[in-house]
Amino acid sequence: MSASELSILIIDENRIRASIIEDGLREAGHMRVVVLHDVNQVARTIQDSDPDVIVIDLENPQRDTLEHFFSLSKVVQRPIAMFVDRSDGAMIEKSVEAGVSAYVVDGLRKERVKPILDMAISRFNAFAKLRQELADVRSELEDRKLVDRAKGILMKTRGVGEADAYALLRSAAMNQNRKLVEIAQSLITAADLLGP
């Protein structure tokens, strides 16, 4: 282990995101990486791993707790403070928008910290994008199920084929300037209320 190798602690209750960050750090050549999911262990983990850099998700409600730990000299061996690069105002904004922040030990050069935070920011953003896409796919599937149910109701009550049932839904949606899935939902609700 070279003396200049940084010890990095990742605190994130989201295990998947934490391992994505961990992978990124290892790819960048950082070998001393510790991941912590349970913040209650934080005091001991900080004492044991004596991190140079701590990467934490901003949704973590225990951020106040962490900052207080850092201010107590008996818990941490070296002063730790939130990393803010004053020459790069956009950096802090990007990091807060991505939902991640870094705390670093006193005196660490910003050239060494910036690539770590840059990587964390881009991976946080990529993770958020993936999560959004997954949510979109899920809701698309849900929508399709609703439309199928509505088609079934129409086919049964109006005695039409599937293509005609779909055409009926579509023209209702266009006439009312509403989404197809909204028409399907109203139809299902009405059928449930009137139904046998």
Add this chain to the structure above:
Amino acid sequence: MSTTRLTAGFLPLFDSALLVLARERGFAEAEGLDINLVRETSWANIRDRAAIGHFEIAQMLAPMPLAASLGLTPIPTPMITPVVLGLGNNCVTVSDTLWQAMLAEGAPGNLVAGLTGLALARVVAASPRKLRFGVVHQTSSHNYELRYWLAASGVHPDRDVEIVVLPPPLLPDALGAGGIDGYCVGEPWNSVGVATKGAHIATVKASIWQSSPDKVIGMRASWAEQHPELVSAVIRAIYHAGAWCADPANHDEAAHIMAGPAYLDQPVSLVRRALSGALDTGAGVSQTVPGFFVPHASAANFPWQSHALWYYSQMVRWGELKGSPQSAAIAAASFRPDLYRAALAPLGVDLPLADSKIEGARQQPEQIAGAPSPVAMLPDRFFDGAVFDHDQLGAYMARQQQADLPAT
């Protein structure tokens, strides 16, 4: 009328009420504001997102604008408050084990800070381990009032006990799990501790320091400078929300709104306690605290510079900052009574003439000089009888420094 959208950060605490009610009851809209409320998970997020401009305004701990202006925060940013979100609302809540020990040492069980503190001091002196207390943030009114209470009761908050930081909603759980022995927090998290963890409310902010401020609306000084008409609109919306909230006829509705899932997400009956001051202090004992939470009376929304200076004195006292006349001036200037007056004078509201008052000297309700008419004020005693005269700041801090030295 066109409306301006403002994004406002808040934490799930009862003292976000005036900000929430300003939106929910239309006081903001009447001022041309569309307030987009964002519930945050930590005071650190409120501080950082306000500093970089994600939030135009935010519910803040009263000492927070001082800390940001004094450069004690990661992103030092001159911050101000032009309006206070009310007085009081905090308690010190302890575990059942600690409460039984305090009773055995003579705690009177009437929430009075003095004798309760002496009982705690005897428990602390006899305890084989250091008791641990939780507060919500280092730069918080809770931290300073808990420390003030402990120190004036003979317990040094750094040498004799341990103080840790946890966000408000996590404190009852931490107490229940035995991680902490007590905590100082705003409602409803004391009542939640009583209802779910068998905790006891030992004393209240209204007994430690009567009519003292807790949360404020904070904003960047540069934003306030550029948007004076929006600042005035915010002040008026909060002021009207405070007047509405103070009317007992509205307590049920206010409690109902605050109890909602977007805000406190707690039972209405429990949320309502902060409004009436009728607390279940533990084991079914009910006690009513006059002035527990004051949203409007006693110029409750007026940003007294003496309040800022008291918090400043405590930051210096506990080693967060080295005192200097320049720092004191920055601290005082982060509370802006001038903006408050400018916003409300056109409405004919009675406004204090002075920017500061002597804290702790008022024993009885009385009227102070105001315009157009005098302003009725509630008592503002510290429980130990000390008086804070902002003109004698140095002497006050020197007295405390002397008292905080280890006994020889």
